[in-house]
Amino acid sequence: MLSVHSLVKTFSVDGSELRAVDDLSFDVPCKEVYGLLGPNGAGKTTTLRMILGLLDADAGYAEVDGIQTAEDPIAVKSRLGFVSASDGVYPWLSVREMLLYFADLYAVDPHVAAERAEHLSKMMGIEKLLERRAGSLSTGQRQRVTLVRGLIHDPPVMLLDEPTRGLDVVGVQTIFEYIEHLRDAGKSVVVCTHRLDEAERLCDRFGLLHHGRLQNEGSMDELREQTHREHLVDMFVDLMKTEAA
Numbered sequence: 128m129l130s131v132h133s134l135v136k137t138f139s140v141d142g143s144e145l146r147a148v149d150d151l152s153f154d155v156p157c158k159e160v161y162g163l164l165g166p167n168g169a170g171k172t173t174t175l176r177m178i179l180g181l182l183d184a185d186a187g188y189a190e191v192d193g194i195q196t197a198e199d200p201i202a203v204k205s206r207l208g209f210v211s212a213s214d215g216v217y218p219w220l221s222v223r224e225m226l227l228y229f230a231d232l233y234a235v236d237p238h239v240a241a242e243r244a245e246h247l248s249k250m251m252g253i254e255k256l257l258e259r260r261a262g263s264l265s266t267g268q269r270q271r272v273t274l275v276r277g278l279i280h281d282p283p284v285m286l287l288d289e290p291t292r293g294l295d296v297v298g299v300q301t302i303f304e305y306i307e308h309l310r311d312a313g314k315s316v317v318v319c320t321h322r323l324d325e326a327e328r329l330c331d332r333f334g335l336l337h338h339g340r341l342q343n344e345g346s347m348d349e350l351r352e353q354t355h356r357e358h359l360v361d362m363f364v365d366l367m368k369t370e371a372a
């Protein structure tokens with residue numbers, strides 16, 4: 128279970144204050160896929176960075192299974208998996224070496240890690256790539272490897288930042304199956320994406336973020352009731368229009 132409580136982050140930009148995340152709260156229980164959605168600059172990545180403990184919040188906190196990021200960052204990190212479209216790989220390691228290296232960083236028992244690497248690699252269709260140098264992989268292959276890497280310590284909470292960016296249709300389908308697997312495995316999942324059509328199909332609940340604030344939150348049906356709009360894309364256009372007016 129992931130809980131975010133009244134998170135605030137302000138940056139100093141060109142001598143003025145920019146409130147990137149403004150009193151943001153949301154919960155993601157087990158077995159739920161939560162779409163944290165918003166236009167460019169809405170505050171999604173800043174929120175993820177605070178949850179991960181990579182950035183200190185000015186106020187508020189994130190909590191994983193009852194443990195606050197600021198109180199015990201290592202315990203929280205061990206319960207979080209993070210996959211971003213901009214993740215790099217260690218080019219000179221083989222895929223297997225890299226997976227086992229990450230497992231070791233998370234203090235996963237080597238036997239468990241070896242079995243998990245095999246199992247997850249089969250699930251994501253990368254078992255034939257295990258001995259390949261990571262630097263020689265295509266974008267889509269690399270993305271699959273980072274998805275496996277994010278799960279190697281079996282975290283209860285997964286954060287996915289633009290997981291389908293740069294992928295072909297088969298790659299996108301793989302991500303969909305991966306997210307279904309995460310849900311079935313009882314994990315709390317946060318997905319940030321600009322692909323609103325994909326988000327509609329994938330997520331159980333949504334938080335629509337604009338200027339660091341949650342403007343609407345709920346299931347698709349609840350959002351429709353709140354906004355009188357059928358699809359996320361129209362809800363977003365309305366949000367942007369409010370700003371322009």
Ligand SMILES: Nc1ncnc2c1ncn2[C@@H]1O[C@H](COP(=O)(O)OP(=O)(O)OP(=O)(O)O)[C@@H](O)[C@H]1O
Binds near residue numbers: 139145165166169174
């Ligand atoms: N280190 C920083 N210093 C100053 N401003 C920052 C910093 N990081 C983010 N910002 C600003 O905070 C705001 C929110 O940025 P953030 O990256 O969280 O948005 P986002 O919703 O992830 O956007 P995108 O969809 O474009 O990735 C933006 O206006 C951005 O310019």
